[in-house]
Amino acid sequence: MRNLRTSMMCFAAALVGLFLFAGFVEAQEGQLPLPSGIGTSGQLLEIQSDGQAAGTSAPSVTSVTVGSGTAITKIQVLSATITPTNWTYAATLGLCNEQSFTVTGLSSADKVMVNLAYAMPASVSMVSARASTGANTILITFCNQTTATVTPTGGTINVLAIRS
Numbered sequence: 001m002r003n004l005r006t007s008m009m010c011f012a013a014a015l016v017g018l019f020l021f022a023g024f025v026e027a028q029e030g031q032l033p034l035p036s037g038i039g040t041s042g043q044l045l046e047i048q049s050d051g052q053a054a055g056t057s058a059p060s061v062t063s064v065t066v067g068s069g070t071a072i073t074k075i076q077v078l079s080a081t082i083t084p085t086n087w088t089y090a091a092t093l094g095l096c097n098e099q100s101f102t103v104t105g106l107s108s109a110d111k112v113m114v115n116l117a118y119a120m121p122a123s124v125s126m127v128s129a130r131a132s133t134g135a136n137t138i139l140i141t142f143c144n145q146t147t148a149t150v151t152p153t154g155g156t157i158n159v160l161a162i163r164s
Contacts, residue, residue, distance in 0.1 A: 074163035078105050079117075083154035084142055096127065096143040103138045103159055106131055110161035112138060118155025123148065131161070 063071040082101040106112070114129040123146040132139050138159060144150045 070164045072162060072164050074161075076105060076161050076163075078103050078159040078161055079156055080104070080138075080159070081154065081156050082140070084140075084152040086149075086151045092144065093147045094143060094145075096141050098128075098139050098141045100132060100137050100139050101157075102136055103157075104136050106136055106138055106159065106161055107163060108133050108135065110163050112162075113160040114138070114140065115158040115160075116155065117158055118153065120153060121150065123150045124152045129159075 063073045065071040080101060080103040084099055085097075108131050110131045112129050112131055114126070116126060120126065123144065125143050125145055126140060127143050128141045130139050131137070138157075140157075142152050
């Protein structure tokens with residue numbers, strides 16, 4: 001039970017750190033106690049007012065398994081600038097278009113969450129994202145929410161890639 005608790009706390013701390021880095025959540029100033037076996041018991045991981053982490057770092061681990069789940073071998077935050085193509089060939093409500101973009105460091109084995117770090121027109125929605133069968137490629141599906149011809153805008157995306 002103690003190993004499960006320690007693994008869960010380590011995994012949760014790692015995800016919080018990555019979400020902070022990716023901009024999925026904002027940091028709050030405070031402290032996170034490190035469980036025994038991670039650094040020295042009683043030490044703290046401190047989140048400073050600027051959102052940066054300070055304090056003791058955890059030792060290197062090759063994978064983390066929570067409960068009887070799948071071992072996670074790598075978590076990384078990647079960024080890329082994308083330019084979706086216009087779909088001027090149809091003005092159909094609900095028309096969707098899957099497009100591929102280069103995200104250096106992405107593997108076909110990754111599970112992904114995407115954060116659009118820019119404003120997309122209200123007439124367009126991003127409905128799904130997945131790693132491609134090729135390396136360094138993400139597939140994102142955009143949908144037309146109107147009966148007009150739409151032009152999706154481009155910008156920077158942040159990708160949280162989890163490998164198992």
